[in-house]
Amino acid sequence: MEIKTKAFGSIEIDPKDVITFEKGLIGFEDKCRFVLLGNTEVDELLIWLQSVDDPDLAFVVMQPRFFAPDYKPQIDVTEIEELKTESEDTLLLYSIVVVPTDAKKMTANLKAPVIINVKNNKGKQIILNDENYKIKHLILGDN
Amino acid sequence: MLVLSRKQNQSIMLGEKIEITVLEIKGDQVRIGINAPSNVTILRKEVYLQVKEENKAALQGPQIKLENLAETIRKTRNDEKNK
Numbered sequence: 001m002e003i004k005t006k007a008f009g010s011i012e013i014d015p016k017d018v019i020t021f022e023k024g025l026i027g028f029e030d031k032c033r034f035v036l037l038g039n040t041e042v043d044e045l046l047i048w049l050q051s052v053d054d055p056d057l058a059f060v061v062m063q064p065r066f067f068a069p070d071y072k073p074q075i076d077v078t079e080i081e082e083l084k085t086e087s088e089d090t091l092l093l094y095s096i097v098v099v100p101t102d103a104k105k106m107t108a109n110l111k112a113p114v115i116i117n118v119k120n121n122k123g124k125q126i127i128l129n130d131e132n133y134k135i136k137h138l139i140l141g142d143n
Numbered sequence: 144m145l146v147l148s149r150k151q152n153q154s155i156m157l158g159e160k161i162e163i164t165v166l167e168i169k170g171d172q173v174r175i176g177i178n179a180p181s182n183v184t185i186l187r188k189e190v191y192l193q194v195k196e197e198n199k200a201a202l203q204g205p206q207i208k209l210e211n212l213a214e215t216i217r218k219t220r221n222d223e224k225n226k
Contacts, residue, residue, distance in 0.1 A: 007209070023184075027195030039209045045216065046209045059201050060212065078181030098201045103215045109201075112194040127186055127194055135197050140219045 005037060005050050006058035018052055019116055021123045022082050026112060031057055034123065036116075049094065049114065061094035062108055067139045071110060073128050083117040083124055090119040097139070107136040 001015050017035050024031045033052035038044055045066055051057035064071040073093075077085075085091055093115055095108035110133040116123040147155060154164040160180050167174035177185055 007207070025198055026191065027198045045213045048209070057202070059198070060207055060209065076181070079184075081182050096198060096201050097212075098197065099204055099207055099212065101204070103212065104219055106212070106215075109194070109197050111190075112197070125194075125198075127184075127190060135193055140216060 003035070003050070003052050004055035005048070006055055007048055007050075008037065011037075013052075017121070019121045019123045021125070023124060025059075025114070025125045026127070028057065036061075046097070047094075049096070060097040060099065061114060062097050062139070064093055064095050064108065064110060064113070067108065068110060068137065071133070073110075073113065073130060073133065075115070075126065075128075079126055080115060080124055083115065083122045084120060085117050086119070090117050092116045092118055095137075096125075098136070104140055106139050108139050109135050110137045111135045 001013060002010055003013055004010050013035050019034045019036065021032050021034060023029055028051075031051050031054055035050050035052060037048040037050050038046075044063075046060055046062050049059045049061045071093075080091075083091070093113050095110055095113055097106055097108050099106045110128075111130075112125055112127045112135065114123060114125045149155065149165045151165055151168050154162050156162055161183065162178040164176040164178075165173060166176045179185060
């Protein structure tokens with residue numbers, strides 16, 4: 001199917017790659033269909049989470065293991081019930097990245113990770129109770 | 144907005160499955176207990192709003208190119224290593 005994207009214009013995607021966020025994203029609860037789009041030259045360090053329905057709704061996301069290797073959020077199974085997870089290893093975690101004018105000050109939202117079950121392509125953004133994880137975690141540098 | 148007054152230990156039901164109880168009133172703070180099914184998200188409003196704002200902030204700014212961003216990350220990390 002063809003979709004319009006923020007970074008790549010009009011592209012073809014496999015409908016099977018569409019990830020369903022039943023509750024959308026926080027603040028965008030009505031946008032439920034997304035795809036992960038990458039640029040393979042960038043070796044998956046950074047990737048786009050692109051809304052299928054709204055071309056301008058696209059987030060740069062990054063897996064926290066690349067910049068916060070100790071990040072081990074306690075996620076209540078019941079909180080991610082709708083992802084119908086059978087085992088932990090089918091879950092991928094992503095943080096939404098915010099890039100200010102000075103790109104070196106880019107931050108990742110560790111407080112509200114995006115969780116995707118790669119087995120059934122269901123996703124959810126949750127907010128962690130842990131006060132140690134920040135909404136604006138500096139990707140490069142001291143936090 | 145429906146407005147109700149409750150005394151300590153009184154409760155409010157939202158549907159059959161959600162119960163909100165005033166546990167304690169101390170000065171200007173109210174301690175509230177919530178019983179709800181696990182699929183109901185319960186958040187302090189200001190935290191919800193902060194995350195919403197941050198999601199919106201992620202959409203702002205100049206067009207991002209993943210390659211440039213990745214390059215900035217790699218370069219900064221290399222510079223740190225070589226210090």
